[in-house]
Amino acid sequence: MQHLDLQVIERAMRWANAGETVWLCTVLATFGSSPREPGSMLVARGDGSHVGSLSGGCVEEDFLAQLRDGTFSQPVEVIRYGNNDADGPQVALPCGGILDVLIERLEPSDSNLLHLEVLHATLLGRRPLIRRVLLEDGRAHFVEGDAQGPRVERDAQSVRVRVGPSLRLIVAGISPVAAVCADFARTLGFEVIVCDPRAEARAGFDVPGVEVQNAMPALFIASGACHAATAVVALTHDPRIDDLAMIEAVRTPAFY
Structure with a gap:
């Protein structure tokens, strides 16, 4: 899953904990060209504030306009x-694709807050799960699930x-290569974490959206x-950093 999905759930939790109703949207299927894959998420409030993406722009604009209208x-x-179904949104995607979107209206109840917390923990943790949503009542x-198989299934x-x-x-x-x-x-x-104990190296590093840890990479x-969706790269050509990091990395479940 993309790191953007984690940002979506963190914002959903923040709004829900503040007593806000949120709408959690998930791409279920795409047909033809589509910039976002099944499983991609977006969360929004009734005023149109949102985090995440469904299509890269055109679908979001229509969804948020309808949301503000109370649809x-x-x-x-x-x-x-x-x-362009007569019963559906009249939005033609510039890429010519078609996508199905699941829209869940989540009131700030204890059960919904707990569900978001479990989802958040799963995105941060090691154990994959399957989230099942009943279409009759939401x-x-x-x-229990595993990491293999289609991202989305439905009946x-x-x-x-x-x-x-x-x-x-x-x-x-x-x-320079690491940057x-x-x-x-x-x-x-990706969620990107850069580890370096050298103050002078950290002082010259400026990549927006990247976490920097003052630590030996091997110790970190x-x-x-590392979990199963982690990749580790060592790019300094300094064996004191690279070699020790790789010695530890091969002992973890990292996929690369």
């Missing part, structure tokens, strides 16, 4: 964008979304920072 009042709805719960009764740790990149040590790699990974949706990795 989405049901606990759960599935709508289709891009096919009730949602988690069941007439429910939608099942596979949820797991969000993509993470740990960069061992700062260098470019960190920025590139961030744009691909050994502390449990």
Whole structure:
């Protein structure tokens, strides 16, 4: 899962804990060209404030306009964008694609807050789960799952979304190549953490949206920072940093 999904859930939790009703949207399926894959999420408030993306712009604009008009009042709805159906939103995607979107209206109840907390913990943790949403009344719960299989599955009764740790990149040590790699990974949706104990190296590093840790990469990795959706790269060409980091990295569940 992309790091953007984690930002979506964190904002949903913040709003819900403040007593706000939120609308959680999930891309269920795409047909033809589409910039966002199934499972991508967006959260919004009734005033149109939002985090995340469904299509890159055109779908969001229509959804938020309808939301401000009070259109989405049901606990759960599935709508289709891009096919110009008389009963659906009249939005033609510039890319020519079609996408189905699940829209959940989540009031700030104890059960919804707990559900968001479990979802948040799953995005941060090691154990993948399947989030099952009943299409009749919007009730949602988690069941055991694994990381293999389609991101989204559905039938007439429910939608099942596979949820797991969000993509993470740990960069061992700062260098010009490391800065470019960190920025590139961030744009691909990774949570990026750069580790370097050298004050002079950290002082010259400025990549927006990237976390910087004042620590030896090997110690940070050994502390449990890697899960199955983690990649580790060492790009300083300094064996005191690179070699020790790799010795620890190969002992973790990191996929790369």
